[in-house]
Amino acid sequence: MSFGGLMALRNVSFDVIEGDIKALIGPNGAGKTTLLNIVSGIHQPDKGDVFFLGEKLVNVAPARIARKGISRTFQHVELFGNMTVIENIMVGQYARTRSGFLSSGFKLPFVVKEEREIQRKSEEILEYINLGQRKDEPASNLPIGEQRTLEIGRALATGPRLVLLDEPAAGLNIKETRNLGEIIRKIRDELKITVVLVEHDMDLVMSISDSIIVLNFGEVIAEGTPLEIQKNHEVIVAYLGEEEEIQRGYNAHT
Helix, strand or coil: CEECCEECCCCCCCCCCCCCEEEEECCCCCCHHHHHHHHCCCCCCCCCCCEECCEECCCCCHHHHHHHCEEECCCCCCCCCCCEHHHHHHHHHHCCCCCHHHHCCCCCHHHHHHHHHHHHHHHHHHHHCCCHHHCCCEHHHCCHHHHHHHHHHHHHCCCCCEEEEECCCCCCCHHHHHHHHHHHHHHHHCCCCEEEEECCCHHHHHHHCCEEEEEECCEEEEEECHHHHHCCHHHHHHHHCHHHHHHHHHHHCC
């Protein structure tokens, strides 16, 4: 994938095992968000394919990809701030209903029935992510930690099998990040949803990931378990630079 003369991704290839939490890490500008944008259909790659459960996703519209079972969050929170907390969850569910968002304004019998079911499921999701008590508040009133949690809840509302989380811990304090980690684990362990996580908070990544991919300048430079990645020389150099790595080695032996 290139943008003008800039090669954003080159020869990137890996698998995500169903039921895993897989982290994508790397320095700023490594191509992590671009990769999520390709998987979710926002960008189309210049070359190559993306497969989900055996189906090609290249040249498939984002809405259709969502219906196939892939949902996502964004680097910058993308909530409907003028809607209530529960309305934000309900919007996520309309993508999977017969009536859809616009036709819900016509109170036909099957639409009314679906509305009740959407309301019920939305309340369940809010309870699951510990936001049930905030359901009638405007989403814009929530602190950033709860806004990010709500965005994850809205992603869950589409009934996904795979969730792509783009820097969900950005702007969160230690307690909020810990709570976020618990929610991501619950999603995987209890709901059996596979998670691909782009994140800069290494404590979070190392504590919840089953496996990690490291990108640098648009290429995969390492893949492995958290312990393997922590010890990988190329990864350390990518993050700290060659001089810092030499100094780390010197300090470790003095």
